Amino acid sequence: MSFKRLIAVSLAAFGLAGPAWAASPYLVTTEWVEQNLDNPKVRLVEVSVNPGLYERGHIPGAVNYNWHTDLVDTVARDIVPQAQFQELLRKSGINDDTVTVLYGDNNNWFAAWGAWIFDIYGIDNVKILDGGRKKWEAESRPLSAAAPVPQPGNVTAKTANPTLRAYLSDVRDVANKASDAHLVDIRSADEYNGKIFAPNGVPELSVRAGHVPGAVNVTWSKLVAEDGTFKPVEELKAIYEEVGVDGSKPIITYCRIGERSSHSWFALKKLLGYDVRNYDGSWTEYGNSVGSPIANPAGTVWGNT
Structure with a gap:
């Protein structure tokens, strides 16, 4: 057995490999999480968007992060400030040597946003539960309504890493061909083509429909299997290579408000190892x-639909 294969098998034995893709240090399985529910070195964090979901039942021992208040600046349109994020992590009982596992609803959209924020502030040992709540519940694994009160942690959030985030000026430069990067629009085909302005029922809107010139459309849902887990790495590579995205130059992902695109950022950055920035300003x-x-x-025009 080759050394590479031996490592893959060893990681799989500890639940660090998904059911179909090559071993990754950034994902854990439902089996691994259940086996480590009482591990003091592991902290589970739920980041879901549906109100009340955590309160009705969550993975035992998990703390709850509210995307709208905990992971963004509630005044400026920005990510959560460094000091506030560090305080949140310490209140959650996260130490410098803690393995933090994020999970949530909607195929881990907001858990992936959380992973992006953790990465921006240089927090190591962060993983996503492959398949999220969907897979955990489908397997009838335990849920609890009890919210834990951890002992304060000592983790330190570092200065924000600018190489993981794209801004309006960066995207406009690519659109105007003043900068060379791949733009990946991960929204639905109808959003990308301008047929609709946004999915039904969402409050954040743009007065223009369509996409950034030069962007390719790779809907986030193409990246996941039926059970919500990420597809094998080779399949992910093939999906992107089909539209000319092969990691040969920098990539910027975007969606409507940055949460779906953080899911694709995770796949491209963490699973494929490409140079990727998430544009959280996105289409709005x-x-x-x-x-x-x-x-x-x-050709859709606002007010004339």
Whole structure:
């Protein structure tokens, strides 16, 4: 048996490999999590978007992060500030040597956002539960309504890493061909083509429909299997290579508000190892910005739909 294969088998034995893709240090299985529910070195964090979901039942021992208040700045449109994030982590009982496992609803959209924030502030040993709540519940694994009160932790959040985040000016430069990068629009085909402005029922809107010129459309859902786990690495590579994204130059992911695109950022950055930034301003910023070019194949006009 080759050394590489031996490592893969060993990792799989500890639940650090998904059911179909090559071993990754950034994902854990439901089996691994259940085996480590009482491990003091492991902290589970739920980041779901549906209100009350955590309160009705969560993985035993998991703390709850509210995306709308804990992981973003509630005044400025920005990510949570460094000091506030560090305080949140310490209140959660996270230490410098803690293995933090994030999971949530909606195929881990907001858990992936959390992983992106953890990465920005240089917090190591962070993993995502492959398949999230969907897989955990489908397997009838234990749930608890009790919210833990951990002992304060000592983790230190580092200065924000600018290489993981894209801004409006970065995306506009690519659109105007002043910068060379792959833009990956991970929204639905109807959003990308301008047929709709946003999914039904969402509050954040842009007054223009369409996409950033030059962006390719790889819907986030193409990356996951039926059970919510990520597809094998070779399949992920093939999906992106089909639209010309092969990791040969920097990549910027975007969606509507940055949460779905953080899921694709995770796949591209953590599973494929590409140079990737997430544009959290996404279409609600870009589509509303004055002077930014757009592509709108459907020709949809605001107020005339």
